Each structure stands twice: as C-alpha cells, then as structure tokens.
Amino acid sequence: MKLPHKAHVALVDGKSFTVMRNGGNPFEPKLEGATKPDLSATNFSAGVRHQDNGGRERGTSTQLDELAHAAAATEWINAKAIAGEIEDVLIIADPKSLGEMRRHYHSELKQRLVGEIDKTLTGETTDRIEQAISAA
Template sequence: MKCPHKSHVALVDGERFLFLRNDGQIFEPRLTMLDQPELEKTNFSAGVRNQDDAGQRGGNTDLNELAHGAAAAEWLNAQVLSGDIEQLTVIADPKTLGEMRRHYHKELESRIVGELAKDLSGEPIPAVEKALANA
C-alpha cells in the first residue's frame, strides 16, 4: 500500500488510538509516534444499530469499543478541518473501521490515501510498517 512520505497514520482499535507519521518512503514506511490522543467516548449512536439480543448475548457488540471508534473519527475530522492532516492512512480492526467510516466528514474522506482493515494496534511499530508495505 502506498503510504506517502510525511503522511499521517491512525492506528485504532476499540480501546487504543495511536497517531503516527511516515518518515520513510512511499513503499518503505518508517513510522514515528506522534501522539496518543485522549478521546472522550460520548457518541454511542452505534447502540441503536447494535442492540439486537443475539449480538449482545454473543458478545459481538461492545458499545464502548464502537464509541471509541466514533471518537477517533471525530478527532481525525477535527484535525483535517483545522488543516493539521493533509494525507491519512487508517489502520483499524474491521469492526472499528466500519464504525469510523460512519463518522467520517467529507473532507476527511478526501484526505484518506489508504485503509487497512486489520487489528495491528497491539503489534510493535516494525510489524505495522511491514503490514503497510505488504498491503
């Protein structure tokens, strides 16, 4: 996957959000940790869609995780609208990525250069770089 030089990378799951920058080349990323934003989980709008009994009993739906994904998208929206993000790659587990997409602002959508639906938030940075390079 192309990850342009100096572009940003959001590494998200249902609990963590790491914000990185690619200081490497487009096909050989070298990620530098920038921040681990503090997110306020206030958007539980996913709860309306995910209140079915089967999902709750099977443990397939964790509203706190979905709210974290929504909060990450809202934080990214604010960064894009303030001009702090020009290009962005989003890496998130499939459930979180799906929730984040529901909250993308049109301007954020236009700045996303790639998405990787994979749970890499617990992996060391070199493993994330390798996954990006091989995607």
C-alpha cells in the same frame, strides 16, 4: 501500499488510538512520532444498531464503549482534517471499529484518506506495522 511521505497513520481499536507519521519514502514507510490523543467517548449511540435480539441471543453483541471509542477517534481525525493539520491519512483499525469509523467520516477526511487496513495492529511493533503497510 504507497504511503506518502509525512502521511499520518491512525491505529485504532476499541480501546486504543495512536497516531504516527511516515518519515520514510512511499514504498518503505518509517513510522515515527507516536502520540496517543486524549479522547472523550461521548457518542454511545454509535453502535446501537448492533444490539439486536439475534446478536444478544448468540452472545455476539457489540460493546458500545468500543464503538463509541471508534467514533471519538474519527471525530478527532475529522477535526484535524478540517483544520488542515492532516493532509494524508491512513487508517488501520480492527474490522468492527473501521466499520463504525466509516459511518462518521467527514467529507474533508474522505478527500485526505489514502487508504484503510482492516487489521488489529494496535499491540504490534512499529516494524510489524510498517510491514503490514508495505504488504497492503
């Protein structure tokens, strides 16, 4: 995947949110400046549609806290995109979080989105994340 120089990379899962920037060139990313924005997960209606009877019977109900966290991360990214603080952004999230995030993308964020990777990489090293971006 081609990741523009200075593009933001948002790493999200149900509990963690980290933002980094690409200090390298588009085909050889070098992630730097990792920050963990403080989020307030308030959208607990985010995953209600996942709480159906069939899912509860099979024991596959989705955790509302995790989906609310994904919605809060998206709200943070939306605000930065609207304010012009993010020009290009790559979102890397586990499939469940990414699905919830897509429901909350603002049109401004959609214009700045350079890609998505549906993998859980929040616990990985920076080198591993850079490799996953290059391979995508």
